Amino acid sequence: MLELPLLEKLFKALNQFFEVDTEAEITLEANPDDITPENLNDWKHLGINRLSIGIQSFHDTDLKFLNRIHSVAKALECIKLAQQYDFPNLTIDLIYGIPTLSNEQWLQNLDQFAKLHIPHLSAYALTVEPHTPLSLMIEKGKLQPVEEKQSSEQYEILMQFMESHGYQHYEISNFCLPDHFARHNVSYWKGTEYLGFGPSAHSFNGSIRQWNVSSVTEYMNAINQGNLPSESEVLTINNRYNEYVMTGLRTMWGCALSEIKDTFGASYGSYFISQAQKWIAQSLMQQTGDHYTLTPKGKLFADGIASDIFMV
Numbered sequence: 001m002l003e004l005p006l007l008e009k010l011f012k013a014l015n016q017f018f019e020v021d022t023e024a025e026i027t028l029e030a031n032p033d034d035i036t037p038e039n040l041n042d043w044k045h046l047g048i049n050r051l052s053i054g055i056q057s058f059h060d061t062d063l064k065f066l067n068r069i070h071s072v073a074k075a076l077e078c079i080k081l082a083q084q085y086d087f088p089n090l091t092i093d094l095i096y097g098i099p100t101l102s103n104e105q106w107l108q109n110l111d112q113f114a115k116l117h118i119p120h121l122s123a124y125a126l127t128v129e130p131h132t133p134l135s136l137m138i139e140k141g142k143l144q145p146v147e148e149k150q151s152s153e154q155y156e157i158l159m160q161f162m163e164s165h166g167y168q169h170y171e172i173s174n175f176c177l178p179d180h181f182a183r184h185n186v187s188y189w190k191g192t193e194y195l196g197f198g199p200s201a202h203s204f205n206g207s208i209r210q211w212n213v214s215s216v217t218e219y220m221n222a223i224n225q226g227n228l229p230s231e232s233e234v235l236t237i238n239n240r241y242n243e244y245v246m247t248g249l250r251t252m253w254g255c256a257l258s259e260i261k262d263t264f265g266a267s268y269g270s271y272f273i274s275q276a277q278k279w280i281a282q283s284l285m286q287q288t289g290d291h292y293t294l295t296p297k298g299k300l301f302a303d304g305i306a307s308d309i310f311m312v
Contacts, residue, residue, distance in 0.1 A: 001034075004042050011046050025050055025089075025183040032070040035078035040085040051082055052122075055092040057101065058112045065100045065143070066126075067133065079116055091120035091182065096158060097151030098126050099144035106154045110161045119180040123158055124173055125151045152300055159296050172250045172302055189247040208234050241268050242310040249306050254293030268311065275309040 027050040055075045057063055096106055126146050128135045137143040167175040196203045199219040203210045210232040213219050222229035241264045248255035261269035279285035284298030
């Protein structure tokens, strides 16, 4: 949505105040309608080398249900155009659990993805947020409700399909060909420090989390007065342990017992082991040497398993 002059100002500021690695992965999120030859050329000139495109589905009935303005034809066109203009490092979003999407159609979506030779996929279950147009339409009986059984079945189809096509399931909702992990996402899941700029943006330095005010007007007014309108919290050791468990179990790297002991103390390691045993017994978690990861079946219950291992 940012036009070229604003993007140029943004990159000028980043390069003025920070040293940007020449091999940095720089991702821009885009909708299919944003992708034109002119924009692709401009983005490449700025140093953007990865695009994240919100496709959602390769079926027009689903796009209509989701109130998306692009068509399947436009989605296919924009992906091929990006590849033609030398953006091979693409990722797209797909949504499953849509009431209009059968298991067979979901498999067709995945087949289409594979045919396009895209190295990364983010796939999310449809969730209905309260007070949204979608939730109101479902409440009025004008649209079918989201079925949990359908979402679970389609998630299992997703895991099996992606594994059979050589993609690594490196995070609950993310799959990639070898060495095509989303670098910024991996940094969040591994607890790396990061900076966020702009309204609602979060930052983290390893022990303190900071978030900026969400109001654009309030943010701009404060910045113009030389103030950063933000709040912050110092994470307790329990907070940090719980976040490590929550993010670690979502990934293929899992949680390392030695890291838990070294970072949080021996008592946290003992607690983790004791809580993990029941999930291992149910084949929802597995232990490989020092590392604990969720099994494919366990990934269906990731949030519940993680919360059970939290230290309260």
